[in-house]
Amino acid sequence: MIQEIRQWIDHYSKATGVSSFIIDGAGSVVYHALKSCSPFCEAVQDGFAHLCDCANVHLYGSYQAERFGGRYIYFCPMGLTHWVAPINRGEEFKGAFVGGPVMMIEPEAFLLDEIIEQQIPDQKARRRLRAHMDQIPVIKPDVVTSLSELLYLLAGYAAADDKRHLPDPMDSPIPASDPQTYLGGARHKNYPIDKENELISHVAVGDKAGSLRVLNEILGYVFFTGQNDFEDIKYRSLELVVLLSRAAMEGGAEQEEIFGLNNQYLNQVSRLHNIEELSVWLSRILTRFTDCVFNFKNVKNKDIIYKAIEFTNNNYMERLTLEDAASYVHLSPAYFSRLFKEETGYNFTTYLNTVRIEKSKNLLVNEAIPLADVSSLVGFEDQSYFTRVFKKMTGTTPGKFRETRGQIK
Numbered sequence: 001m002i003q004e005i006r007q008w009i010d011h012y013s014k015a016t017g018v019s020s021f022i023i024d025g026a027g028s029v030v031y032h033a034l035k036s037c038s039p040f041c042e043a044v045q046d047g048f049a050h051l052c053d054c055a056n057v058h059l060y061g062s063y064q065a066e067r068f069g070g071r072y073i074y075f076c077p078m079g080l081t082h083w084v085a086p087i088n089r090g091e092e093f094k095g096a097f098v099g100g101p102v103m104m105i106e107p108e109a110f111l112l113d114e115i116i117e118q119q120i121p122d123q124k125a126r127r128r129l130r131a132h133m134d135q136i137p138v139i140k141p142d143v144v145t146s147l148s149e150l151l152y153l154l155a156g157y158a159a160a161d162d163k164r165h166l167p168d169p170m171d172s173p174i175p176a177s178d179p180q181t182y183l184g185g186a187r188h189k190n191y192p193i194d195k196e197n198e199l200i201s202h203v204a205v206g207d208k209a210g211s212l213r214v215l216n217e218i219l220g221y222v223f224f225t226g227q228n229d230f231e232d233i234k235y236r237s238l239e240l241v242v243l244l245s246r247a248a249m250e251g252g253a254e255q256e257e258i259f260g261l262n263n264q265y266l267n268q269v270s271r272l273h274n275i276e277e278l279s280v281w282l283s284r285i286l287t288r289f290t291d292c293v294f295n296f297k298n299v300k301n302k303d304i305i306y307k308a309i310e311f312t313n314n315n316y317m318e319r320l321t322l323e324d325a326a327s328y329v330h331l332s333p334a335y336f337s338r339l340f341k342e343e344t345g346y347n348f349t350t351y352l353n354t355v356r357i358e359k360s361k362n363l364l365v366n367e368a369i370p371l372a373d374v375s376s377l378v379g380f381e382d383q384s385y386f387t388r389v390f391k392k393m394t395g396t397t398p399g400k401f402r403e404t405r406g407q408i409k
Contacts, residue, residue: 005087005158009033009097012154016147018137020099027059030095038101040132044078052077053299060296060303062086062096063288066264071152073144075306077298079105079116080136083148085155093284097155099147102139105310115305115344141314196243203244204251208290215240215286223275234269237278241265241285248289261288304329305343308336309351316355317379322348356380357393364402371398 005022013020013033022031029037037045044052057076061084065072073083082100086093120126139147195218202210222236245258265285272278311328312320325348326336340348356378363374375386375398390398 006031006033008154008158012097012099012151016099016150018099018102018139018147020097020151022095023055023058023062023098024095025093027055027057027062029054029058038132038136040078040080040129040136041101043129043132056291056296057299058082058084058096058098059291060299061098062093063291063296065096066093067261070156071148073148075303075310076101077119077302079103079302079306081105081139081144083144083151085148085152087155087159094159097151097158099151102137102144103133104139104141104144105306105313115302141310199243200247200250203247203286203290206251206290208287211286211290212283215282219279219282230274233275234272234278237282238266238269240282244286244289248292258289258292261285261292301339301343304331304336304339308340308348312352312355316352316359317377319381320352320379352379353389354393356386357390360386360390360398361401364398365405367402371402374398 009020009022009031010033019038020033021029024030041054045054054076057074061072061074061082064074065084065086066088071083071085073081075081080101081104082098084096084098086096088094116129117126120129195214199211199214199218202214218240219237222233222240241262245262248258265281268281272281307329308325311325315324322337323333326333329336331339337348340346340351344351346354360374360378363369363377364371369377372383375383378386380386380389387397390396390401394401396404
């Protein structure tokens with residue numbers, strides 16, 4: 001059925017005019033519709049691959065899609081927009097359809113260039129990337145949402161038949177996750193509580209290999225002492241899931257994300273029928289939690305910041321608050337405020353006011369718009385406050401700016 005799935009994604013790209021591709025369960029691209037990777041992405045991978053780990057970017061998007069109803073729109077660390085729809089077999093993630101890249105934020109949007117400049121200080125390199133970026137289509141957010149919905153429907157059809165699925169490196173237990181290796185050493189030992197502490201320490205720093213090794217030692221004990229009572233083994237395994245989730249949160253993973261994943265896993269455990277399935281299931285959980293701690297940190301932060309920038313640029317004229325932006329990116333106001341400052345160097349309110357002032361300049365040069373109306377059109381409720389902020393940021397008043405038609409000396 002792989003050839004059939006490829007044809008579907010080809011039809012999607014032909015019909016919509018946007019790039020799309022298929023990733024496997026590890027996030028690697030296995031098929032590009034119609035053409036290869038975009039010139040911009042190729043340039044990034046050739047010279048700046050350390051800035052944008054594409055496999056983890058798309059894996060992050062796929063994981064988020066599982067959280068948010070089977071589809072997700074996200075930004076890569078370079079500011080490009082993608083959307084993803086996972087292809088699942090039962091509850092197992094087998095791969096995904098991915099659309100993009102496109103741009104929802106105009107290339108000249110305030111802060112976008114500054115963030116890229118922080119990542120790529122060399123001016124010549126930025127100019128080369130800019131030339132490629134100018135070839136990327138700019139699509140309005142509502143159109144991207146519709147494209148995402150179509151891809152979601154296509155992925156649902158692809159997953160409707162269990163025979164239609166992509167190869168997944170997790171289809172069989174990887175060598176490091178074979179608990180039988182540790183059964184002999186578990187025979188005469190009490191429950192290895194010290195191994196739990198060691199497991200927590202590995203997960204908390206995103207050490208996937210070390211985590212798997214210790215998890216296998218604990219599983220060796222659990223499987224051996226279960227005395228072939230599979231229900232008891234599943235119960236003990238659920239306790240390990242709780243342990244893993246606590247370790248992930250101690251490592252800095254987002255609490256709501258981990259709790260959401262836990263709910264998924266609780267629903268899945270009843271469908272496990274033997275130790276081999278349970279071993280693979282626990283390995284998947286461990287991988288997901290360590291990814292949440294380490295592999296996705298930079299990807300997630302950039303996605304959050306670009307989403308906040310997009311949200312602000314689309315809603316600056318409304319009564320917009322820090323709490324509104326934090327809610328949009330599913331974070332607490334305090335955490336979002338700190339993250340925005342760390343990633344951009346700006347307080348959110350300062351950024352919002354800067355956007356509003358930049359937009360007001362376009363209105364001020366249009367004398368058909370009364371001066372008294374300009375402040376409300378860009379989201380300021382108080383005209384005197386607008387005047388103070390405008391003068392602080394530009395060095396002149398809105399009235400003088402209009403008189404000189406923006407020729408500030």
